[in-house]
Amino acid sequence: MASIRFDSVWKRYGSVTAVENLNLTCGEGEMLALLGPSGCGKSSTVKMAAGIEEVSAGEIFFGERPVSRLAPGARNIAMVFEDYALYPHLTVRENISFPLRIRGLPSSDVKARVDEVLDLLGLHPLADRGVKMLSGGAQQRISIGRALVRDPALILFDEPLSHLDADQKIHLRTEIKRLQKLRGVTSILVTHDQTEATAMADLIAVMNLGVLQQVATPHELYARPANTFVANFIGEPPMNLLPLRAHDGGLVLADAGWPLPLDGHRIKLAQGVRAAESMTAGIRPEHVTVERGARGPRQAIVRYCEPRGDVDVVVAAPLDHPGTTITAEVPGPAGYRAEDLVSIAFAAERIYMFAGADGRNLEVRP
Amino acid sequence: MNVHAGVPRAAPASGLAPELAGDLELREISKSFATVKALEAVSLFARPGELLAVTGPSGAGKSTLCRIIAGLEMPDHGVCRIAGKNVAAVPAGARRVAYMFESYALYPHLTVRQNVMSPLMAPNGRNSEAGGVDALLETLEIRHLAERLPAALSGGQKQRVALARTLVQKPAVTLLDEPISHLDAKLRHKLRNEIRRMVASRPSPTVWCTPDAMEALSVGDRIAVIEAGRIEQIGTPEQLWLQPASVRVARLVGDPPMNLLQGRVEFRDGGAHFMYGDLRVPLSASLAKAATLLGRDVSCVLGMRPNLVAVVPAGIPGAVAVELYSHEPFGKYAIVTARLGDMLIKAKTSGAVPAGIGATAGLILPASGFVLFDAASGNAVASDSVAARHPALEPEMP
Numbered sequence: 001m002a003s004i005r006f007d008s009v010w011k012r013y014g015s016v017t018a019v020e021n022l023n024l025t026c027g028e029g030e031m032l033a034l035l036g037p038s039g040c041g042k043s044s045t046v047k048m049a050a051g052i053e054e055v056s057a058g059e060i061f062f063g064e065r066p067v068s069r070l071a072p073g074a075r076n077i078a079m080v081f082e083d084y085a086l087y088p089h090l091t092v093r094e095n096i097s098f099p100l101r102i103r104g105l106p107s108s109d110v111k112a113r114v115d116e117v118l119d120l121l122g123l124h125p126l127a128d129r130g131v132k133m134l135s136g137g138a139q140q141r142i143s144i145g146r147a148l149v150r151d152p153a154l155i156l157f158d159e160p161l162s163h164l165d166a167d168q169k170i171h172l173r174t175e176i177k178r179l180q181k182l183r184g185v186t187s188i189l190v191t192h193d194q195t196e197a198t199a200m201a202d203l204i205a206v207m208n209l210g211v212l213q214q215v216a217t218p219h220e221l222y223a224r225p226a227n228t229f230v231a232n233f234i235g236e237p238p239m240n241l242l243p244l245r246a247h248d249g250g251l252v253l254a255d256a257g258w259p260l261p262l263d264g265h266r267i268k269l270a271q272g273v274r275a276a277e278s279m280t281a282g283i284r285p286e287h288v289t290v291e292r293g294a295r296g297p298r299q300a301i302v303r304y305c306e307p308r309g310d311v312d313v314v315v316a317a318p319l320d321h322p323g324t325t326i327t328a329e330v331p332g333p334a335g336y337r338a339e340d341l342v343s344i345a346f347a348a349e350r351i352y353m354f355a356g357a358d359g360r361n362l363e364v365r366p
Numbered sequence: 367m368n369v370h371a372g373v374p375r376a377a378p379a380s381g382l383a384p385e386l387a388g389d390l391e392l393r394e395i396s397k398s399f400a401t402v403k404a405l406e407a408v409s410l411f412a413r414p415g416e417l418l419a420v421t422g423p424s425g426a427g428k429s430t431l432c433r434i435i436a437g438l439e440m441p442d443h444g445v446c447r448i449a450g451k452n453v454a455a456v457p458a459g460a461r462r463v464a465y466m467f468e469s470y471a472l473y474p475h476l477t478v479r480q481n482v483m484s485p486l487m488a489p490n491g492r493n494s495e496a497g498g499v500d501a502l503l504e505t506l507e508i509r510h511l512a513e514r515l516p517a518a519l520s521g522g523q524k525q526r527v528a529l530a531r532t533l534v535q536k537p538a539v540t541l542l543d544e545p546i547s548h549l550d551a552k553l554r555h556k557l558r559n560e561i562r563r564m565v566a567s568r569p570s571p572t573v574w575c576t577p578d579a580m581e582a583l584s585v586g587d588r589i590a591v592i593e594a595g596r597i598e599q600i601g602t603p604e605q606l607w608l609q610p611a612s613v614r615v616a617r618l619v620g621d622p623p624m625n626l627l628q629g630r631v632e633f634r635d636g637g638a639h640f641m642y643g644d645l646r647v648p649l650s651a652s653l654a655k656a657a658t659l660l661g662r663d664v665s666c667v668l669g670m671r672p673n674l675v676a677v678v679p680a681g682i683p684g685a686v687a688v689e690l691y692s693h694e695p696f697g698k699y700a701i702v703t704a705r706l707g708d709m710l711i712k713a714k715t716s717g718a719v720p721a722g723i724g725a726t727a728g729l730i731l732p733a734s735g736f737v738l739f740d741a742a743s744g745n746a747v748a749s750d751s752v753a754a755r756h757p758a759l760e761p762e763m764p
Binding site (some may be wrong): 166 | 622
């Protein structure tokens, strides 16, 4: 076990920069998620950690030890892949014991360590079954067992849930989080799915176009996103990002002209921005309230309502401004239907203020 | 058979006339492949403008259902009616079914635009919408790719081309087989709504298949849950959530889905209680009455939704001692998993972490809002909640 640290790491492919000056640390026993859309540099980063790709500049440290010149086999890293990569002709027990056997451990040691992992994963009943006929979720648990049994310095989880059905995803993300915490194994999770990252990781590094946008705990990313990219990427459904304009000494939504309820603190933030710069308000759907009927200054027409069981997602367009939409998440089942007339309210203390030019959160200091 | 992605061919005399529009109706459709029963007595209908979502685990029979409607498979038994007409004798090319395959089936030698326009070029293509192709490409965020060949596209981009090619048509039935599965969360959110709006104004019904029950809940006016070739339930999103017809439906719906505790009902002190180990849950009068129909001391399953369950620090009066198994914070809420005996119970809460993993915590169950299932059949016996009814969403079976 060790911490892992990326120190001014760059990755270039010819003239293309895949990773730009990355500085990032994952503490011992923690799980760090690399999160971002395709092409954000997360895969290049994890490949450099594994030694599959060379570092173009900078250094990677495991603890205090520089590893960027070490061969992949010398780094003591285990990987869990999206397609499980099990040996199809071996049993569950044989798959998990494989990394120990090739190292020539005495078979009594192998048995003790494999039994412990089988226990941890609840796989004992399946130990002597072939792996081919097992569900995807069970196969991925076996591949996690095979990683854990080696006591690696680091486990790299590369999109470990992406091939699973929804119910197995929900089950396995709970299991991975629990195992990682119980064993205290330093881990990096690569994913494009913010739900998975939020469910499993201690820290999330959000990347876009090769540049680290923010690294923080899941709660911090949700509560204090550094910029509009992070704000829009974390949270389902995504945050409403609404351009603002000045009107009558206050701020209104640029399109609909709706007044924005701002407290003294936010008014001060807005005043600190140069007059020439535009601003964007960020409001999470769960902080938008919806009421039936025409009341107050913010009236809208429901365009659609997505029932999701305990909550409903309501998308509404301001009256007379059908080009804009506001997304709200309300307790369900609420039973709104398209064309319903509703009134919208925003919680003043939950509004984020972003600079229009670079999208930075006006409250988060760089 | 040479049918490409719902491209209509010249309609023979027995084909559906272009002006025909109306319900899609399946009656008692069964289909076996060798000894495997793919579909068993499946009956459903969809009205013009209605979006019927079909969901179930992989292998449940969703794609077979689509292929039978499209005429690519013949049912062993049962009747398929499109716009009131029994289509048993109508070949696939003449059914006017726009079918988006899960595998896309794009023409590799045609550009994105040509692929999307291809149904309009077919002999009876005048039935399709010639205008609006650019607007459709724009909505699907692939307009900038219009002149590319499929080989130069990512999986998610190909999926949107196949979707555009299906939506550009004016068919008697639209079939979408996992239409947005390869797109990112933001685009999925947008397209769920855009597609719903597009098909709602059509004079024909739409069927949307997906293994993701939450997606089905989000898009469907009604949802058909299918498992092992049988219809488990057809209902509105509210009905599936509040009154799942079986444990098989309950297991699919919700993130996380309903907790299902296997125990038994005991009648004493003038009331009925659900018992699991030391856990004793008093049941409402309506559940108790339903439980009596199951007989004395029979095993049953009690369903409780995670948003009604709370996990609290140990020692709080009224709480049952449990082991804190796992904790997943999602910002606006957290999912806390507790272990009670050999059961894992999930709570969806906005509270703080009550204890460390492995430590003892307290479980507080709701006073009502339960669903009671027969353990043997897995079918629901009674439910505490009554679904909010929306007549417009619940057309009567014709």
